[in-house]
Amino acid sequence: MTAAHLPVVGVDLSLTGTGIATADGVRTIGSSGRKGASLRVRHARLADLATQVVLAVSEAAAPRTALVVLEAPAFSRTTGHQHDRSGAWWLLVDELLAAGHLVAEVAPTCRAKYATGKGNAGKAAVVSAVSHRYGVVFADDNAADAFVLRAMGLHRYGQPLASVPKAHAAALDAVAWPDVDHLAVSA
Numbered sequence: 001m002t003a004a005h006l007p008v009v010g011v012d013l014s015l016t017g018t019g020i021a022t023a024d025g026v027r028t029i030g031s032s033g034r035k036g037a038s039l040r041v042r043h044a045r046l047a048d049l050a051t052q053v054v055l056a057v058s059e060a061a062a063p064r065t066a067l068v069v070l071e072a073p074a075f076s077r078t079t080g081h082q083h084d085r086s087g088a089w090w091l092l093v094d095e096l097l098a099a100g101h102l103v104a105e106v107a108p109t110c111r112a113k114y115a116t117g118k119g120n121a122g123k124a125a126v127v128s129a130v131s132h133r134y135g136v137v138f139a140d141d142n143a144a145d146a147f148v149l150r151a152m153g154l155h156r157y158g159q160p161l162a163s164v165p166k167a168h169a170a171a172l173d174a175v176a177w178p179d180v181d182h183l184a185v186s187a
Helices: 039-061 082-098 108-116 123-134 141-156 166-174
Strands: 008-012 017-022 025-030 067-071 102-106
Touching (some): 008 141, 025 141, 067 082, 067 141, 082 102, 102 108, 108 123, 108 141, 123 141, 141 166
Parallel strands (some): 067 102
Antiparallel strands (some): 008 017, 017 025
């Protein structure tokens, strides 16, 4: 499989609304928990979320391997359920790799820079910039972030969805992209 044949999926993992962008469009997978839930209940919720995301990726790529461009955890976020967010992220990475997909980890600042030219841009600025550049209306910022992540992957492998300024495209250089040249071309 060459980069031209590799399905690219953007994933913005969230405990409440994970954005997933594929060639077929953008959607959000919802999840909810309750305060004070036991470890068993929390684990089941996080594992279910990871499984739902992997199923969506596998459906979008079937029967091939996909490149999943996944937003890295926001280490600056110390409020909320940081521990559970990190656990969900690692469960998802584990399941994606076990399913044979490639994963590129993109820092939130790189995602924002690619979208707006500024790594410290807020969620609203990203949604606005992405909606303007690509002509897409998003249900929420998770969907917009997933779209940006997918656009970054496509751009990196020579299939940009739109022209972006060089300052924006520089964000691609900060990502450790998987090597896809060794994959066989699918028939």
